[in-house]
Amino acid sequence: IKQIKVDASSQSEYNIIFKGIPSSPGISFGKAVIIKPEAIISPNLKIDSSLIEDEVKKFLSAREILITEFNDVINSVDINNKSVIAVLETNVFLVSDPLLEEAIISKIREGYSADSAIISEIDSQNQFLRSAKDHILREKSIELDQIKERLIAALRNQYMNYSLDSGSILVTQSLTPTDLIKLHESGLSGLITEVGGISSHTSILARSYEIPEVIGLTEATSYIPDGINIIIDGYSGTININPSEDEIEKYYELKSREQEHKKTLGALVKLPSETTDHHKIKIMANVDFPQDIAHAILVGAEGIGLVRTEHLILSKQQVPDEEEQFIWYNELAQRAYPNYVTIRAFDLGSDKYAEGITKHEANPALGFRGVRFLLQRKDIYAGQIKAILRASKNKNIKFMIPMITRLSEILATKALIEECKKELDALDIPYDNNMPVGIMIETPSAAIMSDILGRYVDFFSIGTNDLTQYTLAADRTNEMVAEIYDSFHPSVLRFIKIIADGASLNKIPVSICGEMAGHSAATLLLIGFGVNELSVSPSALLELKSRIRSTTISEARQLSKSILD
Ligand code: PEP
Ligand code: MG
Secondary structure, X not given: OOOOOOOHHHHHHOOEEEEXXXXXXXXXXXXXXXXXXXXXXXXXXXXOHHHXXXXXXXXXXXXXXXXXXHHHHHHHOOOOOHHHHHHHHHHHHHHOOHHHHHHHHHHHHXXXXXXXXHHHHHHHHHHHHHOOOOHHHHHHHHHHHHHHHHHHHHHHHHHOOOOOOOOEEEEEOOOOHHHHHHHHHOOOOEEEEXXXXXXXXXXXXXXXXXXXXXXXXXXXXXXXXXXXXXXXXXXXXXXXXXXXXXXHXXXXXHHHHHHHHHHHHHOOOOOOOEOOOOOEOEEEEEEOOOOHHHHHHHOOOOOEEEEEOHHHHHOOOOOOOHHHHHHHHHHHHHHHOOOOEEEEOOOXXXXXXXXXXXXXXXXXXXXXXXXXXXXXXXXXXXHHHHHHHHHOXXXXXXXXXXXXXOHHHHHHHHHHHHHHHHHHHHOOOOOOOOOOXXXXXXXXXXXXXXXXXXXXXXXXXXXXXXXXXXXXXXXXOOHHHOOOXXXXXXXXXXXXXXXXXXXXXXXXXXXXXXXXXXOOOOHHHHHXXXXXXXXXXXXXXXXXXXXXXXOOHHHHHHHHHHHHO
């Protein structure tokens, strides 16, 4: 990574090129909008005395927002769910604590910004709780930390401008999937982050929204001046700051070639997805929202291989009730009909953090995520299953369980599905009694046991994003291990072959819905291993079809065999 300190005062005179890790393809021209991390997290940020009263107001309004939010959640929880209500009530109690309020306000009056005052006051109260022997006090410390972050988030919402000018290229330390969803709606045209991994959920979203992204550009927020013209090339990972006329022309030329290429791919939409010797490979789309299905079908998707339903929670930071979920799943099923839509249960946790729903953990990727969370929160799980069952009456929904490591998780889920069916029967609500139930294979344990797990499920879907992370012990969101995080490592390839064999032994279909499914170097290998279905972002679908249509299955099998050898 080439890094040169930029003198912002001589903006018009330089043209500098930075190189980061390309994470979402495409070319964009625009103006840089910088979000400096220090503005959000410094505990010592001093402000001008004329701003003190404004900061006090901001704090009080953030506190109000949070109290209202907590009370709204309390009102939406089933009144029988006493333990959840008790936790939420403690939160209201903590955030409304008058002593805390007084301490934060007096810190602001000493000349600190509202976020600095929140951080330093809550941290100092927490110092004693954190090391307490009593576990109840230690738990209170975790809750206080969460309150701190939620207060900062409430403040941030006031600071963070989600309505960017269209054509803005955001330069930030990192971005959560939720922030990206919100920014996408306001016409974000490019993204540069200091940290992150190409398989992080933010990067996956950037690709599916076709927002060019470059990651791993260390200290970009301090080098790139706010408001400067910038070209981001998500193919090569190049950032061109204050580009010259020649550079601009070169990139316009590249962009028009990109558009030409897309047009040639357009001719493939109606052609079948098969090899030249007529071996069919089903190609499907990964979508996040029902309105994305139209685009997927337009480019020839034969179904939806993955809906990450947790986006429903992440975009609102709360769990929608069963009715709201039903409307959403029903719309998915109707828009995809007669093709299947594979709805995955909420895969919260790890880098998909939902304020107040999931917890901060020391090792979130190895923690309370996916089915582990769901089986502890059966209220949330059952609500989702019932909503999905109700939407399944036209028999085109498949249900998928994320983060399986143990057979018991499959059995417990199936038992819960049966209970949900009984509840619907009692109300005379129709559903698909044979709704296929499948699992994500994305952990080494599930991969190695796939021949056995296959007896209990109707399909497998390989999550290569997590399978790579867990096999190679390399965080998918950490640019420092980006080279180690390699889906083409022989261990990952062996696992894929083992899973494909496990599926074939049990005569069930196996698809891949991780990012590897769309990788240009992977297509032959994967179909050669015996994978029958590939599910990719709609933007990658035609390119994938063109690769499938330019090989024979025997060529693919030969290649994957020699690679394994
Ligand atoms: C995966 O792990 O490959 C996958 C598709 O799931 P997610 O990216 O949502 O973790
Ligand atoms: Mg996964």
